[in-house]
Amino acid sequence: xxxxxxxxxxxxxxxxxxxxxxxxxxxxxxxxxxxxxxxxxxxxxxxxxxxxxxxxxxxxxxxxxxxxxxxxxxxxxxxxxxxxxxxxxxxxxxxxxxxxxxxxxxxxxxxxxxxxxxxxxxxxxxxxxxxxxxxxxxxxxxxxxxxxxxxxxxxxxxxxxxxxxxxxxxxxxxxxxxxxxxxxxxxxxxxxxxxxxxxxxxxxxxxxxxxxxxxxxxxxxxxxxxxxxxxxxxxxxxxxxxxxxxxxxxxxxxxxxxxxxxxxxxxxxxxxxxxxxxxxxxxxxxxxxxxxxxxxxxxxxxxxxxxxxxxxxxxxxxxxxxxxxxxxxxxxxxxxxxxxxxxxxxxxxxxxxxxxxxxxxxxxxxxxxxxxxxxxxxxxxxxxxxxxxxxxxxxxxxxxxxxxxxx
Numbered sequence: 001x002x003x004x005x006x007x008x009x010x011x012x013x014x015x016x017x018x019x020x021x022x023x024x025x026x027x028x029x030x031x032x033x034x035x036x037x038x039x040x041x042x043x044x045x046x047x048x049x050x051x052x053x054x055x056x057x058x059x060x061x062x063x064x065x066x067x068x069x070x071x072x073x074x075x076x077x078x079x080x081x082x083x084x085x086x087x088x089x090x091x092x093x094x095x096x097x098x099x100x101x102x103x104x105x106x107x108x109x110x111x112x113x114x115x116x117x118x119x120x121x122x123x124x125x126x127x128x129x130x131x132x133x134x135x136x137x138x139x140x141x142x143x144x145x146x147x148x149x150x151x152x153x154x155x156x157x158x159x160x161x162x163x164x165x166x167x168x169x170x171x172x173x174x175x176x177x178x179x180x181x182x183x184x185x186x187x188x189x190x191x192x193x194x195x196x197x198x199x200x201x202x203x204x205x206x207x208x209x210x211x212x213x214x215x216x217x218x219x220x221x222x223x224x225x226x227x228x229x230x231x232x233x234x235x236x237x238x239x240x241x242x243x244x245x246x247x248x249x250x251x252x253x254x255x256x257x258x259x260x261x262x263x264x265x266x267x268x269x270x271x272x273x274x275x276x277x278x279x280x281x282x283x284x285x286x287x288x289x290x291x292x293x294x295x296x297x298x299x300x301x302x303x304x305x306x307x308x309x310x311x312x313x314x315x316x317x318x319x320x321x322x323x324x325x326x327x328x329x330x331x332x333x334x335x336x337x338x339x340x341x342x343x344x345x346x347x348x349x350x351x352x353x354x355x356x357x358x359x360x361x362x363x364x365x366x367x368x369x370x371x372x373x374x375x376x377x378x379x380x381x382x383x384x385x386x387x388x389x390x391x392x393x394x395x396x397x398x399x400x401x402x403x404x405x406x407x
Contacts, residue, residue, distance in 0.1 A: 001201050002124060002216060005090050005194040006109040006254060009083040009148070009403040010176065011048055019178035021047040023187070023401050026152035026222065027054045029394040034058045036182075043181060048082055050150055050400035060138055067141050074148045083403065090192035090200075091175055092168040093256070095264075096185040097396045103264035104165050106192060106200070107151065107402055109252035110217070117219075117227045119382050124208065124216040125155065128374065130383040131227045139228040144235070147407040150400040151254035153222030154391075157204070158211050158375045159259045164203045166259075168192065176401065184395040213379035217257065220265075220391055221398065229253040250406045256398055260371050264396075269324070269368030270387040271352040272331060273344040279306040279362040282334065287313060289330045295319030300326055303365040305356040321377040323366040328385035331364075345387040 013019050021044045030036040037056045044051050052073040055066050077083065091107035115125035143149070157164055168190070177188035192200075208216035219226055229250070237245040245251060258265065274282060283304055293315060300315045300323040318326045335341045346352045349365060356363030369377065369389050377384060 001111065001197065002114050002204055003108040003110050003197070003200065003257070004252065005088045005192070005197050006252065006404050007085055007087045008089055008091065008107070008254075009085055009405065010401070011082050012084040013048070016178045018047060019176060020181050021049050023178075023180055023399040024050045024054065025182070025184065025394070025399050026397040028057045028152075028222070028224075029397050031057045031060075040181065048077065053077070053148065053150055053403075054400060055142055063138065063141075070142060071145055071147070074146060078147060078405075086175075086191060088194035090194075090197065091189050091402060092165075092171055092192050093175075093187055093189035094173075095187045095398075097264055098183060098185050098393070099264075099396075101264040103258060103262055103396075104169070105154070105256040105258040105262075106165055106168065107189075107254060107256050108192075108197070108200070109404070110155065110255045112230050112233045112251055112253055115226065115230055117223070117230065117383075121382075122214055124214070126215050126218055126378055127223050127227070127383050128156075128218050128220065128378055129223055129386050129388055131223060132386070133227075135224050136228050136231055139224060140231055143228050143232045145407075147405060148403045149229070149254055149406045150403050151222075151256060152398045152400060153226050153253065153255040154220040154398055155217040155255050155257045156220040156260045156374070157207060157217055157257055158213075158215075159207055160261050162259055162261070164200065164207065164259065165257070165262075167199075180399055182395065184399070187399065187401070189401075211375055213375045215375050215379060218260075218375060218378060220258065222255075226253060226255070249404070252404075254402060254404050260374060265371070265391055267369055267371055267374075268347065268390045269366065270390055271346045271349070271366070272327060272364045273346050273352060273355055274331065274334075274362045274364075275342050275344065275358075276340045276360055277338065277362060278360070279304075282362050283311060283313070285334060286330055290315040293317050293319050293326075297321060300366070302327065305353050305363040305365065306361065307357050307359060321380050322369055322373065322384065322388070324369070324388050325377075325381055325385055327364055327366060347390060 095103045116123040117127040117131040171190040173188035175189040179186045297318040352363040
């Protein structure tokens with residue numbers, strides 16, 4: 001099975017305020033704001049919290065003793081009787097975002113045998129953005145030796161008719177229901193029984209056939225966390241052999257599956273800012289690069305912003321499906337050939353224009369990716385460039401709630 005039920009662990013907490021302290025946002029958020037994480041630490045002080053079980057990436061460069069402390073806390077929570085096990089089930093959850101919109105998803109165990117983050121993969125579960133393999137080892141230190149996993153990975157399913165998740169609407173929240181910290185909305189959830197997974201699996205198979213892309217699930221958030229889980233599992237296979245590893249719990253990773261067409265999901269482009277450059281030279285080289293392409297895709301337009309005005313450049317025969325892919329290939333080569341030039345990734349048109357007005361800077365505006373383009377683009381061009389699109393604010397990301405034993 002591509003996905004399957006799991007023995008899900010939830011904290012045995014009676015008070016709603018305890019649940020609020022338990023659930024913490026994904027570790028890859030607020031990476032430049034350690035004050036956020038210090039505030040969360042003060043709020044959760046003395047209470048059971050997933051903050052004890054994760055390493056916020058704001059501290060990833062200097063983890064110190066945090067990894068050993070995480071492993072000890074996991075063991076402590078497990079031996080203390082904090083967790084209650086709900087065998088052979090999944091979770092249907094409804095997340096109310098800060099905006100008031102509701103995002104719906106299901107939490108289940110995903111088979112890592114069906115996932116491959118490497119370029120050129122034809123697996124049923126694929127990365128949407130390029131995986132930076134150098135980012136895996138520090139995360140692997142946490143995963144290997146950890147008795148538990150807690151998911152913040154979000155997978156997307158191409159389901160315009162909402163056939164997969166829509167069937168669970170209206171269920172009574174018998175798993176949990178509570179407000180999230182830091183004004184991040186609320187969440188409520190109900191259990192999905194193991195016997196219901198036959199229907200889930202058959203629906204996924206049908207959606208995969210309809211898409212024509214060969215992709216059934218695409219990574220929306222948590223790409224490097226899923227790649228880390230895959231690496232840890234492959235290391236287990238090397239040690240124990242494939243036959244023994246096939247039944248190992250680390251073969252699977254808990255993930256939340258969300259419909260690509262969920263109304264709460266808004267795809268926003270992430271623009272490119274070039275600093276430490278000669279804007280005129282940059283534009284000249286981009287124009288030459290554009291003229292050198294001989295692809296069959298529709299023409300793509302870019303607005304280049306710099307001190308003194310804007311220019312519109314058209315790529316008449318792009319080879320890549322998306323404008324961002326065309327641009328990133330050029331910018332990577334340009335930065336490599338021009339020491340001192342740096343690339344930055346900017347959310348919001350106004351911010352890009354303001355930053356591009358500085359001396360030695362140039363910004364690129366372009367049309368963002370539509371939802372319906374995601375699966376065909378990944379199937380056609382492979383993994384998209386890093387920072388291709390954004391799915392919501394940091395406060396909208398998944399919060400750690402469920403856990404599963406992997407050792």
